[in-house]
Amino acid sequence: MPHQAVSGRQVLLRARERFVDPTRRGFLVAFEGPDGSGKTTQRKLFKKWLESEGRSVVTTKWNSSDLIKPIIKTRKAVHALSPHEFSLLHAADFRHRVEHVILPALWDGKLVVADRFLFTALARDVARGLDLDWVLKLYQPLLWPDLVFYFSVSPDTSGRRVTATRTPGFYEAGADVTDVDDPVESYHRFIKRVIREYESLALIFNFITVDAERSITEQHHQIRELFREGERRPWSEWNIDAVSEWLSHSKGRA
Amino acid sequence: MSAERGTLVVVDGVNGAAVRAAARAENAAAPGTRRGGVSVWDASGVFEDLALADPGAGAPSARTLLLLYAADLAFRLRWEIRPTLAEGRTVVAASYVATAVAFGRAAGLPRAWLNDLFAFAVRPDKAHYVDAPPARAVADRSGFIEFAHDRLAARPSGPTRRQLIDRARTYMQPPGGRRLSRS
Numbered sequence: 518m519p520h521q522a523v524s525g526r527q528v529l530l531r532a533r534e535r536f537v538d539p540t541r542r543g544f545l546v547a548f549e550g551p552d553g554s555g556k557t558t559q560r561k562l563f564k565k566w567l568e569s570e571g572r573s574v575v576t577t578k579w580n581s582s583d584l585i586k587p588i589i590k591t592r593k594a595v596h597a598l599s600p601h602e603f604s605l606l607h608a609a610d611f612r613h614r615v616e617h618v619i620l621p622a623l624w625d626g627k628l629v630v631a632d633r634f635l636f637t638a639l640a641r642d643v644a645r646g647l648d649l650d651w652v653l654k655l656y657q658p659l660l661w662p663d664l665v666f667y668f669s670v671s672p673d674t675s676g677r678r679v680t681a682t683r684t685p686g687f688y689e690a691g692a693d694v695t696d697v698d699d700p701v702e703s704y705h706r707f708i709k710r711v712i713r714e715y716e717s718l719a720l721i722f723n724f725i726t727v728d729a730e731r732s733i734t735e736q737h738h739q740i741r742e743l744f745r746e747g748e749r750r751p752w753s754e755w756n757i758d759a760v761s762e763w764l765s766h767s768k769g770r771a
Numbered sequence: 772m773s774a775e776r777g778t779l780v781v782v783d784g785v786n787g788a789a790v791r792a793a794a795r796a797e798n799a800a801a802p803g804t805r806r807g808g809v810s811v812w813d814a815s816g817v818f819e820d821l822a823l824a825d826p827g828a829g830a831p832s833a834r835t836l837l838l839l840y841a842a843d844l845a846f847r848l849r850w851e852i853r854p855t856l857a858e859g860r861t862v863v864a865a866s867y868v869a870t871a872v873a874f875g876r877a878a879g880l881p882r883a884w885l886n887d888l889f890a891f892a893v894r895p896d897k898a899h900y901v902d903a904p905p906a907r908a909v910a911d912r913s914g915f916i917e918f919a920h921d922r923l924a925a926r927p928s929g930p931t932r933r934q935l936i937d938r939a940r941t942y943m944q945p946p947g948g949r950r951l952s953r954s
Contacts, residue, residue: 583828585835588820599849601891602815605842609835617829654887655838765879766832 525765532760535624536752543623544748545660547634550668551712552689553678554729555736559668560632562737563744567628575622577614579633585610596687600645600694607638608655615660620763634662636718644710645694658758664747666740667724669716672709674730679704777807777856779893781867784901785940787812787914793901794865807860808851812870812915815846822918833878836919840871841888852893866915868892869900869943874916877930877938878923900944905936 536542546563548556560576567574580586589606592598598606622629635656642652653659670678679685680701687693690700691707719726725743727736780797784790794809801807813819817839821831831839847864855862868889875885905917912918916939920932930938 584821584824584831585839587824588817588839591820599845601845602842602849605838605845606817609831609838609842612835612838613829613831616832616835651887651890654884657884762834 525761528764529757529761532757532764536756536760539752541626542752543625543627543629545619545623545629545631545662545664546744547631547636547662547665548668549634549636549665549715549724550729551640551670551672551675551708551715552685553675554668554670555678555733556666556668556729557632558733559666559727559736559740560630562733563740564630566737566741567630573627575618575627575629577618577629577631579637580607580610582610582613582617584613593686593688596693598688598693600642600647603645603688603693604638604642604647604652604655607642608652611635611638611656615759616763616767619660620760621767631662634665635659636665636715636722636724639718640711640714643714644691644707658762659755660759661753661755663750663753664744665722665724666743667715667719667726668729668736669719669726670712670729672705672712675708675712676701676705775859777805777859778861778897779852779856779864779895780861780897780899781864781869781895782899782901783866783869783873783943784903785870785873785905785914785916785936785943786901786903787866787917788906788911789901789903790865790870790914793899794863797863797899798861801861801863805859805861807855807858807862809863809865810847810851810855812840812866813843814851815843817843817846818915818918821922830922833875833880833919833923836915836923837871837875837880837885837888840915841891844868844871844889844892848891848893856893864895867895867898869898870915873939873942874919874935876942877935879930902940902944904940 548560550556564574564576580589585606589610619629639649639652643649685700685704690704692700692703695703695706697703697706718724727739729736782790782794782797791811798806798809821839852862852864871889872885876882905920906912912921916936920936923932
């Protein structure tokens with residue numbers, strides 16, 4: 518169909534025109550790491566600093582879309598999800614946020630800070646026994662962050678920090694796959710698997726690793742420096758498919 | 772429990788009510804001792820919940836809807852299809868993978884992505900296609916494609932919703948699948 522082909526090319530050109538221009542495009546930073554790694558604290562400090570520098574910042578958190586989150590929440594509450602269902606529903610939540618929160622903000626030139634990104638799904642789902650390649654494909658067309666900060670902690674530190682204030686939830690503790698009733702013991706077993714996957718992903722995807730055993734202040738200053746160095750990176754052409762597909766069903770932008 | 776694996780019969784089509792009726796007929800035609808029932812779309816209630824969502828949450832894209840379809844299918848496989856097959860009985864799925872793939876292709880999604888998405892599904896032993904147009908009355912819209920047709924995010928540079936359904940009907944006809952009816 519010639520009309521569709523032309524339309525598709527126009528969308529592609531429009532996407533490239535907007536995102537290659539460093540003065541117009543936004544910037545996407547992801548904070549990744551296991552529970553108890555302190556990434557949320559660092560994300561908040563980072564956002565405050567950016568805003569003090571006059572930046573317009575949009576934050577997006579894992580499993581937070583208004584459309585899908587309630588569906589996941591009710592099923593988690595009754596422990597009704599298999600690893601496949603868990604994975605697919607989180608991928609749906611992520612896709613909806615990419616289309617309704619992340620890409621619109623980037624299009625408007627804003628700085629998006631993601632508290633967890635698709636790497637969370639890769640680490641957790643593979644730790645649940647799913648195939649890495651299958652999970653990665655769920656997230657296609659892939660949207661790569663400009664920077665990924667990975668907050669590295671040992672399983673012991675993660676376990677100590679998480680269990681110091683609360684009992685881990687059923688899925689947080691991986692109780693659906695460990696067959697261990699005690700949530701603390703289950704968490705210790707599961708987080709070892711999750712961290713092992715994270716460490717592999719950090720190598721494969723070239724994350725910027727932050728030693729999350731260091732003090733909060735030291736980490737924050739390191740993140741500022743790394744961000745200043747990283748924000749001059751050119752836009753990744755890998756993202757063209759994700760942006761084009763989004764543009765093709767975004768009113769008023771295509 | 773029988774040592775012999777049962778039989779998976781799948782029925783796909785754009786008209787949800789017609790697909791269910793055809794599936795019930797298939798189930799009724801199975802020998803009594805092997806009859807294992809019908810596994811229907813949205814047994815997990817994911818789409819029922821989605822229908823109640825605040826419109827302000829934004830319309831889902833074709834990809835989002837298909838990820839949810841796959842989640843529902845994973846639920847049906849776990850609770851309805853695989854256990855029945857393990858008992859050596861016949862289970863009829865209304866609808867199955869072909870419906871989702873046809874919708875995805877009609878929406879312009881890559882075939883490879885769709886095939887990968889549903890790689891976890893059990894391969895059916897028999898596949899049927901119900902060639903009936905979608906229901907016009909809202910009350911009769913009981914299938915995935917009709918649901919998606921009503922809720923899919925607008926695509927200014929893509930096909931209209933009507934075109935989407937027509938394309939899905941074209942993509943639906945599986946090679947080797949048997950056509951059950953036409954209206």
